[in-house]
Amino acid sequence: MTYNVMSAPLLLCRTGAMTLYSGDLTTWTGGHRHPNDTGHAEEAWNFARAPDDHVYGYVQNADRGLRIERLGAAKKASELVGVTVAWCSRRPEDGQLVIHGWYENATVFRHPTERPDGMGFKSNVISVLFRTHADRALLLTPDQRRYPIPTREKGTMGHTDILYVEETKPELAADIRKYLSNVRGDARVPAPAPGIPPDQRGWGGGESAQHLALKLYVRDNPKCLGLGLTRKGKDEYVLPSLDGVDVVFRTAKRTYAVEVKPRNCGEAEHRRGLYQCVKYRALLEFETLDEGKKLPCTPVLVTEDPLSKAHAATAATFGIVHRQIRAPERRGRRDHF
Incomplete structure (x- = not known):
C-alpha cells in the first residue's frame, strides 16, 4: 500500500x-x-x-x-x-x-x-x-x-x-x-546523536560529525567565504541570550555571524538557518551596542547542498550572504549514537 x-x-x-x-x-x-x-x-x-x-x-x-x-x-x-x-x-x-x-x-x-x-x-x-x-x-x-x-x-x-x-x-x-x-x-527530523547530552541552549540532539567538520573548516579557513577575511574565527560563540552561533568573525568595522548546515540536512533545515541568521544579526548588533560600540553584522549561511530558488530569494531579500562550501572529508571520524 x-x-x-x-x-x-x-x-x-x-x-x-x-x-x-x-x-x-x-x-x-x-x-x-x-x-x-x-x-x-x-x-x-x-x-x-x-x-x-x-x-x-x-x-x-x-x-x-x-x-x-x-x-x-x-x-x-x-x-x-x-x-x-x-x-x-x-x-x-x-x-x-x-x-x-x-x-x-x-x-x-x-x-x-x-x-x-x-x-x-x-x-x-x-x-x-x-x-x-x-x-x-x-x-x-x-x-x-x-x-x-x-x-x-x-x-x-x-x-x-x-x-x-x-x-x-x-x-x-x-x-x-x-x-x-x-x-x-x-518540522525537524532527528539528527544523528554523537553520544553527548542534548544542548538545551539550542535545538537538536547534539552535533553530527558532518556539522562539526563543516564548522571547523569555515572557522579555520576564512578565505573560503570570499569576504576578505583572513583571521581565524571563533566557533560556538555564546551570546548573553544563550544563543550559540556556529562561527563568528570580527574585524575593526564589522561582525560576521556564520550558520552552517551540512549535507543532506534538508530544505526545512536550510529555512531554519535563514531564520537563525536574521536572529544572530540582531543579537550581535545589540551586543556591541550594549558594549558601547556600533558594529554592523553580516549574517552568512553556509550550506554543503545548494539552496532552493525560494530560499535563495529569501536570503537575498534579507541581506543574508549564502555560500555553498563542501568541507573536505575528515578521516578517522565516525558518527556516534
Missing part, C-alpha cells in the same frame, strides 16, 4: 511535554507521575534516532496492546504498516494540549516489544509500540507547537492517552492531516 499522509490511518497519542524527546528528562513537564517518581519514561526517547536510522515510540497505558484493527488491520494481525502517528502534549505555559510532532508511514505494533538496540533505563529495556524511519519522524520546536487538541468534547482526548481519532472524530482527523501537511516544511 502506498503511503499518503492525507489518507493514511491516523492515531493520536498523548505524552508528557519535552523539548527534544531524545532522553532529555530534565525538560519533562506534565504527563504521568511515573517519570517523576522513577526518573525514566519510555516515551522520552520517541524522537531519538537509533543506530539503524529508525525511531521507536511508546505511549503510556498501552501495556495491554493497541487495537490496530480499528486502524484497518486484520483482527489477528500483529502489526500495521503505513500509519500516521500524531503526538501531543500539554504546553507548559498554559496547559493547552497541542501537537508536538508526528511519525509518517509508521509501523504500529499490537503488543509492546523491546527496542532492538537494547536501550533502556538501568536493567529495563525500553518498550516499543511504534517504529518509523528517522527521516519520517517530524518534530516541532516548542514555539511552533500551536495546533490545539480538544479535550472536553465527546470523542476527543479527555482522560485517554490513545485516540482512534478516525472513528471518534473524523472531522478532527481530516483537519489534523491538513495541518501536518501544511507544517511539514517547518
Whole structure:
C-alpha cells in the first residue's frame, strides 16, 4: 500500500511535554507521575534516532496492546504498516494540549516489544509500540507547537492517552492531516546523536560529525567565504541570550555571524538557518551596542547542498550572504549514537 499522509490511518497519542524527546528528562513537564517518581519514561526517547536510522515510540497505558484493527488491520494481525502517528502534549505555559510532532508511514505494533538496540533505563529495556524511519519522524520546536487538541468534547482526548481519532472524530482527523501537511516544511527530523547530552541552549540532539567538520573548516579557513577575511574565527560563540552561533568573525568595522548546515540536512533545515541568521544579526548588533560600540553584522549561511530558488530569494531579500562550501572529508571520524 502506498503511503499518503492525507489518507493514511491516523492515531493520536498523548505524552508528557519535552523539548527534544531524545532522553532529555530534565525538560519533562506534565504527563504521568511515573517519570517523576522513577526518573525514566519510555516515551522520552520517541524522537531519538537509533543506530539503524529508525525511531521507536511508546505511549503510556498501552501495556495491554493497541487495537490496530480499528486502524484497518486484520483482527489477528500483529502489526500495521503505513500509519500516521500524531503526538501531543500539554504546553507548559498554559496547559493547552497541542501537537508536538508526528511519525509518517509508521509501523504500529499490537503488543509492546523491546527496542532492538537494547536501550533502556538501568536493567529495563525500553518498550516499543511504534517504529518509523528517522527521516519520517517530524518534530516541532516548542514555539511552533500551536495546533490545539480538544479535550472536553465527546470523542476527543479527555482522560485517554490513545485516540482512534478516525472513528471518534473524523472531522478532527481530516483537519489534523491538513495541518501536518501544511507544517511539514517547518518540522525537524532527528539528527544523528554523537553520544553527548542534548544542548538545551539550542535545538537538536547534539552535533553530527558532518556539522562539526563543516564548522571547523569555515572557522579555520576564512578565505573560503570570499569576504576578505583572513583571521581565524571563533566557533560556538555564546551570546548573553544563550544563543550559540556556529562561527563568528570580527574585524575593526564589522561582525560576521556564520550558520552552517551540512549535507543532506534538508530544505526545512536550510529555512531554519535563514531564520537563525536574521536572529544572530540582531543579537550581535545589540551586543556591541550594549558594549558601547556600533558594529554592523553580516549574517552568512553556509550550506554543503545548494539552496532552493525560494530560499535563495529569501536570503537575498534579507541581506543574508549564502555560500555553498563542501568541507573536505575528515578521516578517522565516525558518527556516534
